[in-house]
Amino acid sequence: MPNPYAALFDRVPVIRREIELLGSTTVYWEYGAADAPSTLIAVHGFRGEHHGLEPVVAHLDGVRVLSPDLPGFGETPPIPGRRHDLDLFVEWLTAFAAATAPGATVLGHSFGSIVAAAAVAGGLDTPSLVLVNPIGAPALEGPRGILTRLAVLYYAAGARLPQALGDALLRNRIIVRGMSVAMAKTRDPELRRFVHEQHDAYFSRFADREVLHDAFVTSVSNDVRAFAPRIAQPTLLVAAQKDDITPIEAERTLATLFPRAELVEIADVGHLIHYETPAVAAAAITRFLSPSGAGTR
Template identity: 75%
Template sequence: MPVTSPYAARLAEIPVERREVQVLGATTAYWVYGEAAEDAPTIVAVHGFRGEHHGLEPIVAYLPGIRIISPDLPGFGETPPIPDREHDLGLFTGWLCEFARAVAPGAIILGHSFGSIVSAAAVAGGLETPRLILINPIGAPALEGPKGVLTRIAVLYYALGARLPERWGTALLRHPLTVRAMSMAMAKTRDRALRRFIHDQHDTYFSRFADREVLHDAFVTSASHDVRAFAGVIDVPTLLIAAQRDDITPIEAERRLAMMFPQAELVEIAEVGHLIHYETPAEAAGAIRRFLRLPAALVR
């Protein structure tokens, strides 16, 4: 039975258009939400690992009046891999820089989870932006998080998926039970309808990676880097939206991360984990509006 999004009504009021652009010699699919008003800011929003643009739509739903450009990362969703390239941090960072300069030069950059690493690395490397927004930022090595044992299991899981015969390895990586286990581990809400929506989102979109090689490259990248390496050289105002129950980066590490930026503001959201974009999008959007000094939206 189809699961209705609790944010569908709000999102339906925001116009959206699918577009394509050539980046690094390949096609990038992206979606433009909202009207391009002269006085409205533009945000380029970068999704997390194994996700695609749909994952950030609940936050988009609470940001009417803001133009949001949301691409699928190379090798995920409707964007194919970059040919003959390892999909490491250098690839994703170079892709984001070229994409942003091509479709929205000078836009605000937003990254969620793995997208926070890519976004921070790009801005530290010279991508011009007036402000940076990081949601569920990866502020410490995943192996040092409160569930480091689970991360080590994930390392073995992705390594096995890459080494098995292709058919078996891909089937393991896309197995519905594995996807559901990941979803259950991340969801913190006790709202049954919202949990069903979250699980349906992961069931629908979490396996839309191009192939196991791209997925393995991206996982290694996500597990090998964190935002701390770039914080000190990011000289634009930065907003960190962190979860107090995040199992990937504990809130204490997020507080330390905020101190590493020359100009950073930390907003903590209680009773949520690594799925701020699904569980508390209104709170995240409110923090973004305050950070951008925009009037509050009507929340219903």
């Protein structure tokens, strides 16, 4: 697929790695130089996997990034015998950070913002936190709350139908394309094509419908507000002014709940900052992690 960020990304060293955690194998990718001044652990969003954050990685300067696939998504299998709820994801992320990069900054995008914030509030050792498109209010109350309610019915049906029918529904390419069209805000036809093809390729790489349903219920039952007051570390929020999941007004309120938070707003983009405006997001992150930035103090 035509990738507008390919030339930049081709210059980034990348290594695929595996580590045993919680009785399963977590697959993750290490980007950048091993001796980079800063290390970032990047947690992707719902139904996504590590590929989704690569446009941001391509624009980062002087940052080593460890980007795992969440349990049950991409190349990481589910954790055996466990429900994939927030407690499980928090336990997994805390273990991953301790085993691969103790003391690294943690970044969470969308659903990953809930996992990252909950883990840091629960004691994950990190000097700072970055949240991109944070879920700063209940999804059912967002500008497109009616679409979220339809999504609740969609994932419930996928979980309750006979196995083959449920799986086919959840991986239906027309529905996946509809989700992509609803989220994309760019008017650039080539960039829109790239976004849609990314979702076509990676949005259905979940292990099974049980994991997907657990994660969806977690995503609509939690938001970052509950954890913000307990996060003492400097926090960067990168939010979109046209986000249909969390309106910008709610993001501005969310920023006030953290003891030490900075909010960067990006105009003319919605919930796909990582695809549509990765350079702007990466510039904010690079500055935050720089020696003079709040993320290092």
